[in-house]
Amino acid sequence: MRLESLGERELISALRKEFSESRKDVILGIGDDTAVVRPGKGALLLTKDLLLEGFHFIRSLHPPYFLGRKSLNVNLSDIAAMGCVPKFALLGLGLPADLDTAWLREYFSGFKSATKEGKVILVGGDLSESKKVFISVTVIGEGKNIIQRKGARAGHLLYVSGYLGDSKQGLLLLKQGIKPGKNRKADPLLRAFLDPLPQVSLGQTLSRQKLVSSMIDVSDGLSVDLFHLCQESRLGAEIDLEKLPISPELRYFQKNPRSFALHGGEDYQLLFTVPPENKGALSRLQKKYMLTLIGKMTGRHDILVIDQRGKRKPLEIKGYEHFRDKRRTAPRRKKIRIL
Amino acid sequence: MRLESLGERELISALRKEFSESRKDVILGIGDDTAVVRPGKGALLLTKDLLLEGFHFIRSLHPPYFLGRKSLNVNLSDIAAMGCVPKFALLGLGLPADLDTAWLREYFSGFKSATKEGKVILVGGDLSESKKVFISVTVIGEGKNIIQRKGARAGHLLYVSGYLGDSKQGLLLLKQGIKPGKNRKADPLLRAFLDPLPQVSLGQTLSRQKLVSSMIDVSDGLSVDLFHLCQESRLGAEIDLEKLPISPELRYFQKNPRSFALHGGEDYQLLFTVPPENKGALSRLQKKYMLTLIGKMTGRHDILVIDQRGKRKPLEIKGYEHFRDKRRTAPRRKKIRIL
Numbered sequence: 153m154r155l156e157s158l159g160e161r162e163l164i165s166a167l168r169k170e171f172s173e174s175r176k177d178v179i180l181g182i183g184d185d186t187a188v189v190r191p192g193k194g195a196l197l198l199t200k201d202l203l204l205e206g207f208h209f210i211r212s213l214h215p216p217y218f219l220g221r222k223s224l225n226v227n228l229s230d231i232a233a234m235g236c237v238p239k240f241a242l243l244g245l246g247l248p249a250d251l252d253t254a255w256l257r258e259y260f261s262g263f264k265s266a267t268k269e270g271k272v273i274l275v276g277g278d279l280s281e282s283k284k285v286f287i288s289v290t291v292i293g294e295g296k297n298i299i300q301r302k303g304a305r306a307g308h309l310l311y312v313s314g315y316l317g318d319s320k321q322g323l324l325l326l327k328q329g330i331k332p333g334k335n336r337k338a339d340p341l342l343r344a345f346l347d348p349l350p351q352v353s354l355g356q357t358l359s360r361q362k363l364v365s366s367m368i369d370v371s372d373g374l375s376v377d378l379f380h381l382c383q384e385s386r387l388g389a390e391i392d393l394e395k396l397p398i399s400p401e402l403r404y405f406q407k408n409p410r411s412f413a414l415h416g417g418e419d420y421q422l423l424f425t426v427p428p429e430n431k432g433a434l435s436r437l438q439k440k441y442m443l444t445l446i447g448k449m450t451g452r453h454d455i456l457v458i459d460q461r462g463k464r465k466p467l468e469i470k471g472y473e474h475f476r477d478k479r480r481t482a483p484r485r486k487k488i489r490i491l
Numbered sequence: 492m493r494l495e496s497l498g499e500r501e502l503i504s505a506l507r508k509e510f511s512e513s514r515k516d517v518i519l520g521i522g523d524d525t526a527v528v529r530p531g532k533g534a535l536l537l538t539k540d541l542l543l544e545g546f547h548f549i550r551s552l553h554p555p556y557f558l559g560r561k562s563l564n565v566n567l568s569d570i571a572a573m574g575c576v577p578k579f580a581l582l583g584l585g586l587p588a589d590l591d592t593a594w595l596r597e598y599f600s601g602f603k604s605a606t607k608e609g610k611v612i613l614v615g616g617d618l619s620e621s622k623k624v625f626i627s628v629t630v631i632g633e634g635k636n637i638i639q640r641k642g643a644r645a646g647h648l649l650y651v652s653g654y655l656g657d658s659k660q661g662l663l664l665l666k667q668g669i670k671p672g673k674n675r676k677a678d679p680l681l682r683a684f685l686d687p688l689p690q691v692s693l694g695q696t697l698s699r700q701k702l703v704s705s706m707i708d709v710s711d712g713l714s715v716d717l718f719h720l721c722q723e724s725r726l727g728a729e730i731d732l733e734k735l736p737i738s739p740e741l742r743y744f745q746k747n748p749r750s751f752a753l754h755g756g757e758d759y760q761l762l763f764t765v766p767p768e769n770k771g772a773l774s775r776l777q778k779k780y781m782l783t784l785i786g787k788m789t790g791r792h793d794i795l796v797i798d799q800r801g802k803r804k805p806l807e808i809k810g811y812e813h814f815r816d817k818r819r820t821a822p823r824r825k826k827i828r829i830l
Contacts, residue, residue, distance in 0.1 A: 160813035179534055184640050184723075185572035185708060186538035186632065191530035195518055199525035200581040200629060202619045233524035242539040244583075244627045249814045278627075280541045281813040288583045288617075288627035290539060293525065301523050369524060384522075474499035474620040475588045 155256065156249040160279055163256075170260060171267075171274040177239070178273050187275035189240055189292075197238075197293035199230040205284040207474075213326045216255045218346040219287075220262025226371070227291035228270045228350035229420040233369035235359025236295025238272045238352065243289055246282030270352060297359045302384035303366040304425035306451035310389060311434070311443050313351050314421040315399040316374055317412030318344035325405065340401050348420040354441045355422060363434050367424035373417040373471030378455060381423065388452035391467065393459050397444040414457075417471050425449055494595065495588040499618055502595075509599060510606075510613040516578070517612050526614035528579055528631075536632035538569040544623040546813075552665045555594045557685040558626075559601025565710070566630035567609045567689035568759040572708035574698025575634025577611045577691065582628055585621030609691060636698045641723035642705040643764035645790035649728060650773070650782050652690050653760040654738040655713055656751030657683035664744065679740050687759040693780045694761060702773050706763035712756040712810030717794060720762065727791035730806065732798050736783040753796075756810050764788055 155163070168182045180188035203223050205211050214222075224241060231238040243263070247256070267274055272291065322345030325338050332342045351369070358364045366385055370377045374396075382389050396413040403409050426434050437443060447458075455467040494502070507521045519527035542562050544550050553561075563580060570577040582602070586595070606613055611630065661684030664677050671681045690708070697703045705724055709716045713735075721728050735752040742748050765773050776782060786797075794806040 155814045159815040163814070180637075180639065185569040185706075186536040186575075188573070188637055189535045189537065191535045196528045196530045196535070196631075197525040198528065198579060198581055198614055198629075198631065200583050200615065200617050200627070202583050202585060202617045202627070204585055204619050204621050206622070207620055230524040234527070236525075240537060242537055242629060244539050244541050246541060246543055246625065247814070275537055276539065278539050278541045279813055280543050281546055282543050282625070283545070283623065284621075286585065286621070286625060288539070288541070290537075290581055290629040292535075292537065292631070298518075298527055300519065367524075474618055475494045475502070475586070476498040 153253045154249070155247055155251045155253055158253060163279060167260070171264065173273060175273055178275060181273070181275045187240070187242070189275060192294040194294045194296040195298060197231055197234055197236050197295060198290070199227055200288065200290045201226045201230070203287040205286060211285055214346060215332070216258035217262035220259040221266040221347055223287045223289050224263055224266040224270065224272065225348060225350045226420065227289050228272070228352050229369045229371065231291055231293040232350050232352040232355030233367050233422060234293070234295060235297060235299040235355045235367065236293045237356060238270050238291050238293045240292040241267065241272050241274045241289060243274060243277035244287070245277070246280045246286040248283060248285065249281050251285070270350070295359065297362060299359055299364055299367040300384070301366055301368050301381055304381060304385040304387055304449045305365065305427070306387055306449055308365050308425040308427055308449045309431060309445055310391070310423070310425055310447040310449060312370065312374070312397060312421055312423045312446055313354055313441050313443055314419070315397050315402065316370065316419050316421065317402050317409055317416040318399050319348060319418040320412050320416030321402050321406050322346065337401050337404050340399065341405065345418060348418065350420060351422045351441070357437060358424065361433065363430045364424040364426055367422055370419040370421045370423050371417065373415045374423065375414050375467055375469045376471035377423055379469045381425070382455060385449065388450040388454045388456070389447060390450055390456045390458060390464070391447035393457050395444060395446045397442070414467070415470050492592045493588065494586055494590045494592060497592055502618060506599070510603065512612060514612055517614060520612070520614045526579070526581070528614060531633040533633045533635040534637060536570055536573055536575050536634060537629070538566055539627065539629045540565045540569065542626040544625060550624055553685060554671070555597035556601035559598040560605040560686055562626045562628050563602055563605040563609065563611065563630070564687060564689045565759065566628050567611070567691050568708045568710065570630055570632040571689050571691040571694030572706050572761060573634060574636060574638040574694045574706065575632045576695060577609050577630050577632045579631040580606065580611050580613045580628060582613060582616035583626070584616070585619045585625040587622060587624065588620050590624070609689070634698065636701060638698055638703055638706040639723070640705055640707050640720055643720060643724040643726055643788045644704065644766070645726055645788055647704050647764040647766055647788045648770060648784055649730070649762070649764055649786040649788060651709065651713070651736060651760055651762045651785055652693055653758070653781050654736050654741065655709065655758050655760065656741050656748055656755040657738055658687060658757040659751050659755030660741050660745050661685065676740050676743050679738065680744065684757060687757065689759055690761045690780070696776060697763065700772065702769045703763040703765055706761055709758040709760045709762050710756065712754045713762065714753050714806055714808045715810035716762055718808045720764065721794060724788065727789040727793045728786060729789055729795045729797060729803070730786035732796050734783060734785045736781070753806070754809050
């Protein structure tokens with residue numbers, strides 16, 4: 153069945169049933185002019201991420217169940233990067249009238265699974281007809297010890313969770329026609345792109361234990377996101393190229409995996425700085441969360457990479473940039489001097 | 492200059508400067524993984540509205556300054572309908588890479604003017620490249636005496652603010668090539684569509700004085716929104732056709748203004764129910780907010796209109812419905828029986 157046979161009001165009514173889960177901090181969910189919730193005692197976190205067909209995903213290649221999960225989870229990754237707890241979500245969807253309702257069912261099923269894992273309640277949103285699928289999710293979170301992008305000092309250690317670069321390689325493989333479930337080596341890479349998992353538990357643990365001085369999620373790519381951390385703390389950094397966490401699968405498919413780890417994007421891992429005196433406490437979390445020490449912050453005003461021979465050179469800051477990439481204009485190389 | 496020459500990061504950096512206004516309840520505005528704000532003592536209101544090029548607006552006909560205002564104000568209208576106070580906004584924008592930055596400047600200037608009028612702080616959002624302009628705004632509000640769609644009783648009086656139907660006629664005139672500032676009679680109608688004003692002050696007054704039992708904003712059209720009120724309170728209603736507030740300008744351009752008033756949509760007026768004992772108190776607000784008594788709620792399970800000869804007939808429930816309208820499928824007529 154196509155969406156045009158269902159119509160907006162029946163879809164809203166179906167969603168109201170599907171997402172009717174209640175919790176004592178939800179006063180009014182889907183169905184009134186606005187949602188009404190009870191805020192907790194901490195500060196309130198607000199974030200919004202867009203996912204657009206043709207720019208963030210290719211509809212024919214992205215299983216709708218995974219897309220539903222990803223559209224919530226990329227927002228949870230932002231809340232994780234603040235060390236906080238996600239609570240409520242709003243979902244804005246633009247959908248083509250000829251969209252198959254089976255696609256929608258899968259999408260909502262995925263979205264719902266992510267709300268359950270993240271302990272988030274969908275409380276409202278908006279629907280519109282559109283030419284392409286577009287998705288706008290807002291997540292509201294709560295927290296006390298909030299970790300910002302700024303706050304690092306020179307000498308603080310630089311850690312990252314998980315593997316870097318898998319997501320970009322996963323997208324490449326998808327575009328080459330490799331589907332999930334067909335190739336054991338490709339699967340973790342495809343999954344990294346199609347269904348990234350937000351590091352919510354890690355973020356909250358780091359915040360609760362007061363172990364870190366600054367944090368960001370790696371969504372634009374390590375080089376760009378490290379650049380943001382440096383900019384906000386008015387510091388430089390050094391990365392040890394040998395230490396970059398690269399998966400065996402990425403090494404298998406990619407002859408230049410380091411470039412993917414540095415500039416890939418959409419990893420949704422956490423990048424954070426740790427005062428040296430917390431190194432011991434942090435090491436207790438290292439295995440559980442797969443944390444890697446990749447370098448340190450410096451008082452210089454540049455970001456350097458150190459190669460296997462100990463040679464330092466400036467890190468090129470590049471990652472996907474909307475409105476610019478894939479255009480006639482040459483990709484801009486960010487200047488290395490920060491201040 | 493085109494947006495592709497500016498790029499995403501420079502645009503974000505410009506926005507961060509432009510919307511750097513601070514307030515003591517904003518802990519962290521634009522520029523980190525999420526915004527961080529301090530919630531007030533009341534409940535929290537969450538709402539999100541989409542505006543899509545080609546569906547909600549025609550880019551060549553909608554001056555970007557007004558579009559900027561409207562994209563915030565339609566959300567403030569939802570907060571107004573709950574009788575609450577808007578506080579924070581998130582802005583998601585999909586923009587074509589070849590968009591002229593002058594358009595963007597005007598858009599943001601309009602958006603900013605609406606934040607100032609509404610006492611709202613823009614604290615974050617997301618940008619993406621897209622084929623068409625699309626806008627997703629989230630507004631967070633606060634309030635204590637929250638007015639829902641449900642809560643009316645049989646015999647409660649039905650009021651609406653302002654004029655109905657102007658917005659739809661304004662859109663028609665725009666499509667006929669009539670531009671703002673060229674025709675004194677057309678201007679209020681064009682304005683109703685291009686730059687509707689949310690009834691935030693009225694909503695808050697009604698809530699504070701505890702005068703109303705249920706409320707909704709008229710965004711889909713009077714018939715559809717009254718249907719929502721009736722559905723939520725499990726009641727019927729009667730409307731006096733003679734009483735519908737129709738502007739002299741709508742009468743001038745439209746030989747069937749009542750149909751526009753009943754089914755037009757995008758009026759962004761407030762429709763609310765008042766216990767008869769509050770009629771006196773309400774009358775003191777009537778002139779200031781241009782309130783009209785148009786009918787009452789009934790214990791029947793239908794919505795009736797009363798014509799000039801006192802004859803009752805069922806009200807057709809119709810308004811714009813996404814995914815359905817302008818399609819091969821015939822527009823569905825909502826059944827009159829509600830329960």
